[in-house]
Amino acid sequence: MQFQVTPDFITDLEQLIDQGDSARVKAILEDLHFADIAEIIDDLNLERAIFIIKLLDSETTSEALMELDEDQRDRILNELSPKEIADELEEMDTDDAADILNELPDILAQEVISNMGDEQHAEDIVDLLRYDENSAGGLMAKELVKVNENWTVTGCVSEMRAQAENVTRVHSIYVVDNQQKLKGRLSLKDLLTSAETTPIKDVYIPKVDYVNVNTSGEEVARVMRKYDLEAIPVVDELDRLVGRITIDDIVDFITEEAEKDYQLASGISQDVEANDSILDLTRARLPWLVLGLVGGIGAAAIMGQFESLFEEYAVLFLFTPLIAAMAGNVGVQSSAIIVQGIANDDLRGSISSRLLKEVLLAMLNGVILALLLLVYTYFAQGEILTSIAISTSLFCVIIVAGLIGTFVPLFLHKRGIDPALATGPFITTSNDIFGILIYFLLAKAIIGI
Amino acid sequence: MQFQVTPDFITDLEQLIDQGDSARVKAILEDLHFADIAEIIDDLNLERAIFIIKLLDSETTSEALMELDEDQRDRILNELSPKEIADELEEMDTDDAADILNELPDILAQEVISNMGDEQHAEDIVDLLRYDENSAGGLMAKELVKVNENWTVTGCVSEMRAQAENVTRVHSIYVVDNQQKLKGRLSLKDLLTSAETTPIKDVYIPKVDYVNVNTSGEEVARVMRKYDLEAIPVVDELDRLVGRITIDDIVDFITEEAEKDYQLASGISQDVEANDSILDLTRARLPWLVLGLVGGIGAAAIMGQFESLFEEYAVLFLFTPLIAAMAGNVGVQSSAIIVQGIANDDLRGSISSRLLKEVLLAMLNGVILALLLLVYTYFAQGEILTSIAISTSLFCVIIVAGLIGTFVPLFLHKRGIDPALATGPFITTSNDIFGILIYFLLAKAIIGI
Numbered sequence: 001m002q003f004q005v006t007p008d009f010i011t012d013l014e015q016l017i018d019q020g021d022s023a024r025v026k027a028i029l030e031d032l033h034f035a036d037i038a039e040i041i042d043d044l045n046l047e048r049a050i051f052i053i054k055l056l057d058s059e060t061t062s063e064a065l066m067e068l069d070e071d072q073r074d075r076i077l078n079e080l081s082p083k084e085i086a087d088e089l090e091e092m093d094t095d096d097a098a099d100i101l102n103e104l105p106d107i108l109a110q111e112v113i114s115n116m117g118d119e120q121h122a123e124d125i126v127d128l129l130r131y132d133e134n135s136a137g138g139l140m141a142k143e144l145v146k147v148n149e150n151w152t153v154t155g156c157v158s159e160m161r162a163q164a165e166n167v168t169r170v171h172s173i174y175v176v177d178n179q180q181k182l183k184g185r186l187s188l189k190d191l192l193t194s195a196e197t198t199p200i201k202d203v204y205i206p207k208v209d210y211v212n213v214n215t216s217g218e219e220v221a222r223v224m225r226k227y228d229l230e231a232i233p234v235v236d237e238l239d240r241l242v243g244r245i246t247i248d249d250i251v252d253f254i255t256e257e258a259e260k261d262y263q264l265a266s267g268i269s270q271d272v273e274a275n276d277s278i279l280d281l282t283r284a285r286l287p288w289l290v291l292g293l294v295g296g297i298g299a300a301a302i303m304g305q306f307e308s309l310f311e312e313y314a315v316l317f318l319f320t321p322l323i324a325a326m327a328g329n330v331g332v333q334s335s336a337i338i339v340q341g342i343a344n345d346d347l348r349g350s351i352s353s354r355l356l357k358e359v360l361l362a363m364l365n366g367v368i369l370a371l372l373l374l375v376y377t378y379f380a381q382g383e384i385l386t387s388i389a390i391s392t393s394l395f396c397v398i399i400v401a402g403l404i405g406t407f408v409p410l411f412l413h414k415r416g417i418d419p420a421l422a423t424g425p426f427i428t429t430s431n432d433i434f435g436i437l438i439y440f441l442l443a444k445a446i447i448g449i
Numbered sequence: 450m451q452f453q454v455t456p457d458f459i460t461d462l463e464q465l466i467d468q469g470d471s472a473r474v475k476a477i478l479e480d481l482h483f484a485d486i487a488e489i490i491d492d493l494n495l496e497r498a499i500f501i502i503k504l505l506d507s508e509t510t511s512e513a514l515m516e517l518d519e520d521q522r523d524r525i526l527n528e529l530s531p532k533e534i535a536d537e538l539e540e541m542d543t544d545d546a547a548d549i550l551n552e553l554p555d556i557l558a559q560e561v562i563s564n565m566g567d568e569q570h571a572e573d574i575v576d577l578l579r580y581d582e583n584s585a586g587g588l589m590a591k592e593l594v595k596v597n598e599n600w601t602v603t604g605c606v607s608e609m610r611a612q613a614e615n616v617t618r619v620h621s622i623y624v625v626d627n628q629q630k631l632k633g634r635l636s637l638k639d640l641l642t643s644a645e646t647t648p649i650k651d652v653y654i655p656k657v658d659y660v661n662v663n664t665s666g667e668e669v670a671r672v673m674r675k676y677d678l679e680a681i682p683v684v685d686e687l688d689r690l691v692g693r694i695t696i697d698d699i700v701d702f703i704t705e706e707a708e709k710d711y712q713l714a715s716g717i718s719q720d721v722e723a724n725d726s727i728l729d730l731t732r733a734r735l736p737w738l739v740l741g742l743v744g745g746i747g748a749a750a751i752m753g754q755f756e757s758l759f760e761e762y763a764v765l766f767l768f769t770p771l772i773a774a775m776a777g778n779v780g781v782q783s784s785a786i787i788v789q790g791i792a793n794d795d796l797r798g799s800i801s802s803r804l805l806k807e808v809l810l811a812m813l814n815g816v817i818l819a820l821l822l823l824v825y826t827y828f829a830q831g832e833i834l835t836s837i838a839i840s841t842s843l844f845c846v847i848i849v850a851g852l853i854g855t856f857v858p859l860f861l862h863k864r865g866i867d868p869a870l871a872t873g874p875f876i877t878t879s880n881d882i883f884g885i886l887i888y889f890l891l892a893k894a895i896i897g898i
Contacts, residue, residue, distance in 0.1 A: 033676060035676050035677075043797075067675075224700075225697075230679060230697070247679065247700070248677040248679070248696075251673075251696070251699070251700060251703065252674070254707075255674070258711070259707075259789060262710060262714060265714055265715060265785075266714060266782055266784075266786075267778050268785060268786065272786070273786070273789065273793070273795065274786050274787060274790035274795070275795065275796075278806065278809055278813060281786070282810060285779075285810075286814055286817065288778060288782070289779065289782075289818055293771065293775065293818055295771075295774060296771020296772070296774050300770070300771055303766075303767045304767055307763060310759055310766075311759075311760075314759050317752075317759075319749050321752075321770055322744075322748060324770040324773060325745050325748075325773065326741055328777070328877070329741045330734075330738065332715050333734050333737070333738075336716075337717065337722070337723050340711065340712075340722065340723070341722060341723035344722070346722065346724060347724075354723075364727060364731050365731055365734060365735055368735065372739070372742060373742060376746055423715070424781070428777070428778070429774065432770055432774055436770060
């Protein structure tokens, strides 16, 4: 059904490239979708990738460039002249072009811009560079179809045709007033069925969802998902229509955010993928492991304080990994639910009501787990007092772990810090330490030593 | 900008509902978007929710029903008669109606279907019920605009107008032959600019991406994301056009999948959210905690085998939580990267090359971490032999943990099992046990006891 990039295909293509058979390479690639060409370029070494970029017209390569793996794209751009990069940007939508410029060193970006022929396009792109990448301004493109409310249907249709040339997909026709303020939108259906002399004022739909240039990317994604929008107009501080965001960019945004949260929860701190180099992967993984190491050393130090119990109550030490693991698991569960609730914007009630709920939940889970452990330890060790001490401590550790897991992400969020940071190794490590401390203190008190 | 559901708004509305002031409630809700109405209904108790559902016309409520929290929707449907449910389904797109029917008990679903007036619509819905929910057939809707390749442009336009009535958003016009086989698509632009007597055959674009009814949801999402599609046609086994999938459904699908993977990685086994009941949350969390408990008991049993070392080498026991935590962290990191690579379909190379890479990566991380630990333990304990034993064991444990984390998801995937199952508590627990076992065996061998 779809074209598949196979290893055989790549080998054949590499051979043709190495033979410098431009004609045949071109013939093979000509009919492919730019996303497939990007997949192919990702699989080639830099030299061959450049060969293809220089061979195909910039209409195709500009689209393919956007779909490339970021590392491969950086390497390729590095080999192109400012003029060649400018040619690629000319063919791109403004939002994509701005993303590319953001990836370049400042001096190079400046040179690329001054090499661009289409001044309006260049100006639009530079305009987009002002915005934070994670805001509606940073996500939007300048390409859109807009009409003035004072025009008539006829005037509109011809104007629209001209504008539509530059817009890949027309999602909506936006209506503005003389000050460029967003007034509403126009349905294609209404436009086609209205009399030619009707003023736009009389047919447009005044209700339109929009976002401000400063709206966060998460909020844009939430609004577009909630209202099932395929495009949303963006206005500036004066309510003037300045751009629009399309759903395909939001799909990419949602996917990237989900991957980032997933990686944070798994103790991976940078955006890496399985095919990255060992060095990149180490950079992303090592910091969390060092955190875990420090936590483990802390746990060892705490246990060292109770070393005098070794002789008589060795059994307590056998259960420290269990206590640490349970504290970690409960903490991760609680924090994950809170982080998701925050992301979906559907947490209701105050922090204290959340904590109360978590306590009840932890008590329910804790009672069941503590009873199971009590039965096991009693039958395995035959010591009722130590069994009670271990299982009671587990019960308390679960409650504290749940509270920490609930409180920390809520607290971070209140402070404007990404709550996803508080998942994974962070919560596991801190809960390990607290868990073990509580465990020994309580067990000691219960046994009465 | 957007309408916001505030607690005050809800309180006021509840008062009006309790006073039975239908007119004012209707006036307030009339101008709201169905997604906002859904948010409001989610916040009301069942009785008031039903009041609103019965008050508003089914065109609005049918859309709102789809946006409701699943639990609230089930409660509401439970209170409606088969005829009332049928009225709602009449207004829905076929894919949404099929989803609702899938949620109902079989007998009720049967009654609802027989209460539907529009037989074609009912037939389309029943047709969709045949497909697996996670396949293209289960995701598609029957609503689409299609034209026959043998028609002319004029014939086409009038036919399209009629069809478009039933389709919320026209993404593409699909072209079929007399056997209903998908031939290509038609751009609105071409249609409007071609002479009226031109046969469709001469203007349509024969290249069109499509999927088969049996294509998995993940694959549909991948294709639509890769090619930036807003809708994709679905064909049956005989290549006949039978439906289409729109990007908003795929956005929901991607979000749900990401949430599911995130929850699995956090030890939450069912689709729950922060606002669910304590019982539902316990059902989702307890199984993983029991797994952790069993793992902890296993770890205790293993440590018990080495109890004779207590007296002389108590220090070994102090570092078991550290070893367990590091084994867990490394395992989660490795498995998360593999699970994401599988999800994005960008894992290249064989299983053995993956494992080799993970070994190298683990060795690099392991050397750094082991050296750090060696320095610490030596200065803290002053015993060079035990320090070497502990840090060497850590090094080996990290390698084994990385291998398990890499191998298990790859293995599950090969077997057709969701690799995300192998993240979170599963990997942590198994790595805890293996880690502690390796640790004691190695430490014993190194110290020579």
